[in-house]
Amino acid sequence: MIQIDSLTKRFGKLKALDNISLFMNEGQLLSLIGPNGSGKTTLIKSILGLIKPEKGNILVDNKNINTTDSYRNLIGYMPQMGKFPENIKVGQLFTLWNKIRNKQEGPLDNDLFESFDIRSMENKPLRTLSGGMRQKVSASLAFLFNPKILILDEPTSGLDPISSEILKEKINQSHQEGKLIIITSHILSDIEEVTTHVAYMQDGSLLYYGPFEELKTQSGEKNLSKSIAFLMKKNNYSVRH
Amino acid sequence: MKELILFTIKDIIKNKVIIAYTLFLLVTTLVLFSLEDNSGKAILGILNTILIVTPIITLIFTTIQYYNSYEFIELILSQPISRISVIISEYVAINIALIMAVAAGMGIPLLIFSPEKEALWLLMISVFLTLSCSAIALLISVYIRDKAKGIGTSLLIWFYFNFIYDGIILLILFTFSEYPLEKPTLALIALNPIDLARVTVMLQLDISALMGYTGALYKDFFGSMTGIFFSMGCFALWIIIPLWITIVHFGKKDL
Numbered sequence: 001m002i003q004i005d006s007l008t009k010r011f012g013k014l015k016a017l018d019n020i021s022l023f024m025n026e027g028q029l030l031s032l033i034g035p036n037g038s039g040k041t042t043l044i045k046s047i048l049g050l051i052k053p054e055k056g057n058i059l060v061d062n063k064n065i066n067t068t069d070s071y072r073n074l075i076g077y078m079p080q081m082g083k084f085p086e087n088i089k090v091g092q093l094f095t096l097w098n099k100i101r102n103k104q105e106g107p108l109d110n111d112l113f114e115s116f117d118i119r120s121m122e123n124k125p126l127r128t129l130s131g132g133m134r135q136k137v138s139a140s141l142a143f144l145f146n147p148k149i150l151i152l153d154e155p156t157s158g159l160d161p162i163s164s165e166i167l168k169e170k171i172n173q174s175h176q177e178g179k180l181i182i183i184t185s186h187i188l189s190d191i192e193e194v195t196t197h198v199a200y201m202q203d204g205s206l207l208y209y210g211p212f213e214e215l216k217t218q219s220g221e222k223n224l225s226k227s228i229a230f231l232m233k234k235n236n237y238s239v240r241h
Numbered sequence: 242m243k244e245l246i247l248f249t250i251k252d253i254i255k256n257k258v259i260i261a262y263t264l265f266l267l268v269t270t271l272v273l274f275s276l277e278d279n280s281g282k283a284i285l286g287i288l289n290t291i292l293i294v295t296p297i298i299t300l301i302f303t304t305i306q307y308y309n310s311y312e313f314i315e316l317i318l319s320q321p322i323s324r325i326s327v328i329i330s331e332y333v334a335i336n337i338a339l340i341m342a343v344a345a346g347m348g349i350p351l352l353i354f355s356p357e358k359e360a361l362w363l364l365m366i367s368v369f370l371t372l373s374c375s376a377i378a379l380l381i382s383v384y385i386r387d388k389a390k391g392i393g394t395s396l397l398i399w400f401y402f403n404f405i406y407d408g409i410i411l412l413i414l415f416t417f418s419e420y421p422l423e424k425p426t427l428a429l430i431a432l433n434p435i436d437l438a439r440v441t442v443m444l445q446l447d448i449s450a451l452m453g454y455t456g457a458l459y460k461d462f463f464g465s466m467t468g469i470f471f472s473m474g475c476f477a478l479w480i481i482i483p484l485w486i487t488i489v490h491f492g493k494k495d496l
Contacts, residue, residue, distance in 0.1 A: 011495075045495075045496065048318070048319045049318070050315055050318055050319065050495070050496040051495045051496065052493060052494075052495060069321050069322060069323050070321050071321075072319060072320055072321040072322075073321045075319065077316070077319040079312070079315065079316055079319070083312035083313060084313055085248075085249070085252035085310060085313055086252065086256075086309075087251070087252045087253075087254075087255035087256065088248065088251060088252050092248065092251065096244055096245070096248045097320070099244040100244065100245075100317075100320050100321070100322055101320060101321065138316075
């Protein structure tokens with residue numbers, strides 16, 4: 001589904017991505033984990049074509065992303081704390097999205113739109129929404145077109161416990177439908193139950209990539225945060241970094 | 242692209258800056274026309290206001306609008322839409338909103354009080370100034386990542402075109418006053434969109450008769466067809482060049 005070949009990106013002297021190769025397939029739920037500044041967001045932005053890598057290639061559905069914009073029809077992206085135009089109403093935002101992606105076939109996925117009760121805020125200007133409400137709007141937009149790939153950047157941050165559960169339930173369901181889901185989160189317990197694969201990044205390098213079960217056996221730990229702590233220790237990570 | 246332009250206009254049109262700008266132009270135009278009984282003098286007053294206000298509002302508004310919609314631009318670009326259409330939509334939407342403000346605030350009273358050639362020239366250079374200053378502002382915004390630095394640079398550009406540049410021209414004129422400088426100054430004027438706008442409109446007014454030999458020479462040039470083509474051509478370049486560099490850079494930059 002997504003194939004990344006020796007991807008390298010430098011910002012000045014800082015190596016944000018250091019020769020990363022990764023193959024992600026349908027049905028995976030990949031947790032992208034790493035300390036702040038480890039290159040997670042750079043990697044995600046590279047997949048979305050927002051950052052142009054220096055070296056390496058990214059293929060989505062066997063198409064090189066440099067040659068086309070239409071591959072993004074396959075992707076639903078939920079950014080970290082989206083910021084929207086101030087004077088636009090929630091309903092107008094959904095209308096725009098429908099128009100941008102109107103070539104899409106298949107029915108819309110209105111599950112989150114319904115469960116988060118977006119309809120009730122359709123006439124509210126986006127500037128009046130709280131952080132959590134904006135997250136709900138972002139999540140509904142990301143799932144709306146039934147994309148084969150979902151990229152969720154800190155999806156549960158800012159959400160109340162009930163909405164967080166609704167979103168996790170939806171993520172789980174999409175995973176069972178065979179979609180590829182990439183999640184970055186610092187709240188490891190949130191993604192623990194659903195993760196099938198783990199990618200651990202540090203200083204722009206991919207230090208671990210494999211099934212979660214395998215990581216558990218390797219580390220001898222049962223949960224995700226302890227397994228990650230094991231990886232961090234193994235790679236000599238210290239907080240002063 | 243059409244949807245994105247309409248969407249952005251819907252956002253910008255409700256912006257308080259645009260509303261204040263429209264009202265300011267409206268009040269200034271009305272006041273100047275009611276104070277002066279000679280419409281030529283009123284137009285000269287409006288010209289002086291426009292030359293100061295339009296560039297700074299356009300530069301600052303465009304810069305802030307770009308930085309404020311940065312995250313949204315990212316989100317839009319994660320959709321199947323090309324970078325070129327996103328940046329062009331932004332440019333077109335900003336300009337439609339700003340030009341509507343000029344048309345409503347200044348255009349309508351001008352056409353009511355003085356439906357003459359001079360008024361049309363004044364409107365036309367306001368549109369040109371808007372188009373070119375917004376292109377310059379977008380160019381600054383896509384090159385500079387930091388919002389404060391971007392706004393600072395826009396302010397500096399405005400200051401440069403309005404004050405510093407004229408100082409430099411004066412210095413050159415004094416230093417080389419022994420030589421015939423009419424043609425070189427003509428070229429120097431073309432290198433500053435605000436000066437270009439000033440000269441283009443001034444020479445359409447009767448007042449240019451008072452500007453002496455150089456004024457007569459310029460009137461001879463700018464009044465002719467060649468002169469009009471020259472100033473229109475320079476304005477077109479002041480729009481196309483910054484916009485083109487913006488589009489090329491935005492197409493390959495990291496967001």
